[in-house]
Amino acid sequence: GWGGIVLCAKPEEAGHWVRLCRKxxxxxxxxxxxxxxxxxxxxxYELARHGAEGINNVIECLMRVLEFSRSASALPSxxxxxxxxxxxxxxxxxxxxxxxAASGNVRIDQLLAFVRSAPNAPEQMxxxxxxxxxxxxxxxxxxAERLDDATGQKLVAYWQHDFARxxxxxxxxxxxxxxxxxxxFNHGWMAxxxxxxxxxxxxxxxxxxxxxxxxxxxxxNEDGIxxxxxxxxxxxxxxxxxxxxxxxxxxxxxxxxxxxAQHFLNSQDAEFLSACRGSRA
Numbered sequence: 001g002w003g004g005i006v007l008c009a010k011p012e013e014a015g016h017w018v019r020l021c022r023k024x025x026x027x028x029x030x031x032x033x034x035x036x037x038x039x040x041x042x043x044x045y046e047l048a049r050h051g052a053e054g055i056n057n058v059i060e061c062l063m064r065v066l067e068f069s070r071s072a073s074a075l076p077s078x079x080x081x082x083x084x085x086x087x088x089x090x091x092x093x094x095x096x097x098x099x100x101a102a103s104g105n106v107r108i109d110q111l112l113a114f115v116r117s118a119p120n121a122p123e124q125m126x127x128x129x130x131x132x133x134x135x136x137x138x139x140x141x142x143x144a145e146r147l148d149d150a151t152g153q154k155l156v157a158y159w160q161h162d163f164a165r166x167x168x169x170x171x172x173x174x175x176x177x178x179x180x181x182x183x184x185f186n187h188g189w190m191a192x193x194x195x196x197x198x199x200x201x202x203x204x205x206x207x208x209x210x211x212x213x214x215x216x217x218x219x220x221n222e223d224g225i226x227x228x229x230x231x232x233x234x235x236x237x238x239x240x241x242x243x244x245x246x247x248x249x250x251x252x253x254x255x256x257x258x259x260x261a262q263h264f265l266n267s268q269d270a271e272f273l274s275a276c277r278g279s280r281a
Contacts, residue, residue, distance in 0.1 A: 002253045003029070003205030005235050006212045007228045009260035014214035021210060031200065034214040035193035035227060038200040042234055043106050045198055055100055059092045062182070064233050065226065067266060069181035072225040087174055091115065094158045097151075101143035108185045108195055114139055115175055119164040125156070190223055194230065202235035206242060206249040217263045225263055232256065232264060236272045239281045253280045 008014050014032055021030045031038070042061055046054045066088060095114055099106045117136040124130045131137040136159075144152060163171065184190050205211060213231060215224040235256070242250055258264045 003208045004255035007258040009217040011216040011219045013259045014212050029208050032212045035189040039196045041198045066181045068226045068229040072222040098143045101146040102139045122164045125160045202238040205254045239279045
């Protein structure tokens with residue numbers, strides 16, 4: 001009766017699990033998710049759970065996506081990863097709250113448009129011609145009435161005096177790194193899987209669902225690896241938090257199976273493995 005998630009590297013792995021589940025009377029509890037037949041909008045999921053207080057969780061989720069993109073890429077990583085991570089987190093910390101204040105939502109396409117249209121010189125934010133039709137300014141204007149003065153001044157100061165004064169090459173690398181990692185969520189099955197309506201959530205496994213992530217790494221390559229790592233990360237967070245839920249969501253044991261696990265390991269696994277037994281995983 002366990003629930004759990006199955007990560008697939010080989011294209012035949014999903015079918016193998018479906019046959020196993022049917023053989024052992026678990027066919028009715030299987031959800032075979034290929035990215036198109038169900039959706040998990042991870043940003044909306046976090047905001048629905050925590051509201052405005054979930055913004056920092058959204059930022060950390062986006063940081064994990066950047067990490068997964070780096071690890072899945074055949075390209076070498078940048079030197080001084082700590083600097084890039086700190087800088088990227090700072091950009092997200094000053095962008096995501098503005099987008100949420102402006103519309104009550106955070107969409108990846110709007111996040112990318114916001115960063116791409118940000119000022120590259122301090123004087124631009126005071127230039128009426130630059131402000132006209134600029135998405136960055138539209139977001140600031142829409143968010144202004146929902147922000148207190150201190151928060152608004154802090155956000156303006158970052159974009160006008162910190163971001164705009166960065167070395168052009170550094171600023172360009174930040175924008176490219178962010179957009180390259182996140183733009184994959186604007187197209188094809190990745191957009192359907194993670195940026196549309198939410199019809200599948202990790203907590204289904206607490207009620208016996210076996211979610212097979214039929215997004216094999218060997219056929220979908222980086223997209224398949226990143227997609228499965230993202231859902232795995234969100235499932236791990238849900239598992240470690242499940243003891244705060246009603247008893248019915250705490251009792252059933254659950255599992256994580258990773259076919260060719262080396263493709264799906266990341267920096268969060270050690271923390272999860274050290275604590276998951278207490279959450280019956």
